[in-house]
Amino acid sequence: MDFKCSVSRCLEDVAWQCNCPEKFKFCLTHGKEMSNHSSLKKCLTESIKGKYLELLVKQCTNALNHVESDCIKLAQEMICEINDLILSEQKNKANTIVNWANTLSVLQREKNQYCFSVRKLLGIDNTNIKIVTDWERLEEELKTLRKNFEESCKKINGLEKELKNSNEANKKLSDELENTKKKNL
Numbered sequence: 151m152d153f154k155c156s157v158s159r160c161l162e163d164v165a166w167q168c169n170c171p172e173k174f175k176f177c178l179t180h181g182k183e184m185s186n187h188s189s190l191k192k193c194l195t196e197s198i199k200g201k202y203l204e205l206l207v208k209q210c211t212n213a214l215n216h217v218e219s220d221c222i223k224l225a226q227e228m229i230c231e232i233n234d235l236i237l238s239e240q241k242n243k244a245n246t247i248v249n250w251a252n253t254l255s256v257l258q259r260e261k262n263q264y265c266f267s268v269r270k271l272l273g274i275d276n277t278n279i280k281i282v283t284d285w286e287r288l289e290e291e292l293k294t295l296r297k298n299f300e301e302s303c304k305k306i307n308g309l310e311k312e313l314k315n316s317n318e319a320n321k322k323l324s325d326e327l328e329n330t331k332k333k334n335l
């Protein structure tokens with residue numbers, strides 16, 4: 151199923167689909183074009199955001215399955231290679247590979263670093279690696295924002311306390327003033 155907005159050269163995510171035989175699709179920014187089309191052709195439109203998101207999830211899962219099968223394939227090839235080395239009595243070479251594999255401890259690795267290594271290993275281009283670094287940058291920014299937010303909260307609490315104290319002092323003074331007035335009457 152094609153999930154492109156039917157307005158020419160539009161690259162936005164689609165949200166609506168009409169029931170014409172051509173099944174035209176529209177994104178959120180082209181809602182006006184959608185109503186113009188519907189009133190002209192007397193067709194009805196329905197939201198397909200859910201279906202579209204489902205498709206995206208499926209595509210992501212497929213891509214990850216692909217990486218998974220590549221990793222398995224690579225491991226199998228390495229096992230064959232080690233077997234061949236042992237069979238041809240090149241034990242030193244085989245030991246080097248075995249030692250390397252033993253130090254990998256794939257599952258204990260930090261996830262970001264591991265994804266980065268796998269990408270490098272599978273020769274995936276730098277734009278994908280950039281996504282990882284962008285993500286790390288965003289995480290860092292989020293941390294700073296949180297810290298700033300906590301500091302601001304502390305400052306606000308301090309100011310609230312000061313305000314409360316000043317209010318109390320004000321009340322005391324005005325009470326005193328009232329009392330002096332009463333005495334002077």
Ligand SMILES: [Zn+2]
Nearest residue numbers: 168170191193
């Ligand atoms: Zn239509």
Ligand SMILES: [Zn+2]
Nearest residue numbers: 155160177180
């Ligand atoms: Zn559009």
